[in-house]
Amino acid sequence: ETGVTQSPTHLIKTRGQQVTLRCSSQSGHNTVSWYQQALGQGPQFIFQYYREEENGRGNFPPRFSGLQFPNYSSELNVNALELDDSALYLCASSGGQGTFVHNEQFFGPGTRLTVL
C-alpha cells in the first residue's frame, strides 16, 4: 500500500506566474483535501475533492482551483502568484472502505512553494 505522494517537492516561482501541484492519494482513498501551511502556522484548509467534485472550500480566492481525476489523484492550481502564497502545500487523503474508523486524513510530504 503506497502512501500519499506529492510533486514537486520544492518549487520557486515569481510573482504573477501560475503553478500546478500534484497529489496521488493513498490506495483506496477517494477524498483529497488541500491545505496551505505558512511558516510557524497550522495548515489552513483550501478545498476538498470527493469523486471528482469540489466538496467544500476554505477562505481562499478563486485563483486557487483544483481538480480530481478518476483515479482520485488531484491537482492544485494557483494563478497570479503573490508573495504571500509562499508556503508548504499539503495534500491529505481520506475515505475508503473498512480501514478508516475515524476517517482521519493522511498527509503527503508537501510541496514547498517559494514566490519571489
Next chain:
Amino acid sequence: GQNIDQPTEMTATEGAIVQINCTYQTSGFNGLFWYQQHAGEAPTFLSYNVLDGLEEKGRFSSFLSRSKGYSYLLLKELQMKDSASYLCAVRGSNDYKLSFGAGTTVTVRA
C-alpha cells in the same frame, strides 16, 4: 467559524511528562484530532476523540471535554525524538475539513 488555541511552545526533560492543552470554539463538532509534525515533514496522525474522556495509545493519551471545548494531549516518558510540533485539529459537522491550531512546539532536553 472555528477558533482553536494551543500554547506556542513547551520545553520538557527526557523521561518527563508534558501536557499540551487545546481549547476550541467551533460552529459544529465531529471529532478532534492530534497530529505530530517534525520540522520540514508532513503531519502524522496521533489520536482521535469524538466522545468525552481519555483515549490512551502507548505513551500518548488524549482527552476531550465537549462541554468545555477542551482537549489535551499527554506525552509520557518523553524521548528526544518527541521534539516536534503538535497540532490540534477539529472536524466540523459537515465532516469535510479539519481546522487546525497554530501548533505547539515541544522541545525535549537531555
